[in-house]
Amino acid sequence: MGRQPPRYQQIKQYLLENIRTGHFPADHQIPPEEQLAVTFGVSRMTANKAIRDLVQEGYLVRQSGIGTFVTDRRSESPLVEINNIADEVRRRGHGYANRVLSCEAISADDEIALRMGVRIGVTLFHSILIHLEDGLPIQLEDRYVNPRWVPGYLEADFSRQTPNEVLVAACPISDMEHVVEAVLADPQAADWLEVEPSLPCLSVRRRTWSGDHLISYAHLLHPGDRYKLRSMAHSAT
Template sequence: MARTPPRYLEIQQYILSRIQHGDWPTGHRIPAEERLAEDFNVSRMTANKAIRELVQRGYLTRQPGAGTFVTERKAESSLVEVHNIAEEVRGRGHHYTNRVLQLEAIDASEDVALQLGMRHGSKVFHSLIVHLENETPIQLEERYVNPRHVPGYLDIDFTTITPHQVLIEAWPITDIEHIVEAVLVDTATAQELSIPTSAPCLRMTRRTWSHDQLISYALLTHPGERYKLRSAWRDTH
């Protein structure tokens, strides 16, 4: 026999539905706990639990003396997994697009060669793409790929498929390395991300392997005010 879900989840689903359908835009004040408790015929404690969890998850914000309001959620990626950014955006119910700025074969600099385990000056494929969520830039992806592993990389239309999709189909990821740091960006990067040069950014350096093959090296730069990185750990013992 199926278990009836807790009543507070019913309230959460109602609130999330109104947000996702645009009925309650960013800044909208939601009904007070007392009103929600009355409408759903539950205790105020149950209504409080529903709201408190949505505040913790970043959908709502409380303003003492004023009420609870819909907040603008930051885009979010996992630190321990690699996901397709297009799917992440669409999974939030938003519109994904990108701009391909560069797609070329270049001579590997000393740093790129070191990161990819290649000789300095070897040919590498280089792509520079801005990813947008609802027409707002959320990531500048600069990626270097070993041509030996994906020889057709430069022929791909990256307006219809992301580099992540291409690489995962050719070489399933078995290992990843992430390094995250706070940075200020140069003028060109700031322009592509539609931010001032004084705005703090998060930069993730990512290397991916497929078994013993080092496939790609990427620099992923996100405006700090629009993005957050998440990590979770569970003790299985």
């Protein structure tokens, strides 16, 4: 008689089967951890591990205080369609530069742990950069990176390589998921972007995978009068 797989793997397979058959379609809220734990006769921690793995692999996304939902993978794009912002600026015949505001190791808080599919308190790399076109800020990039997949991220020289180039050098980027919306910049972001707080901005929240590994989550903010949505579909990952 064959050995039964670990209980958390049974929960993973149950959820994956429902996702792949369409029983749990995109944006569907899956059963909560407590219910899965009771159904499979396991601890809540075991159910949490199954869900955390599927978040890491890109099948689920957690929304704090609401629940866990099936992701819409229709937004996946091959790397060839995701250009490096420095190359994008240079193709327009303009000068590219960036300013590094911070680059450090941090402990994941509740929100970032949910977005990165890791436990609260896990060490992640965090960088904040301003990308410039002919000296004018066009993008504020606030990025979190999993050190397991990009261990040399903090040692990168961003005057020579953008975060996009560092990620690509470490891992082949296979998939992405993003949410685009119009927002007003908070006072700190407006100051960094050198815009008035009342100016509408284009916001992209993007998660990036290499195979089954979620390697990066980035919030990209662009002044609305300096960046077009058509161009943003090809911005830095």
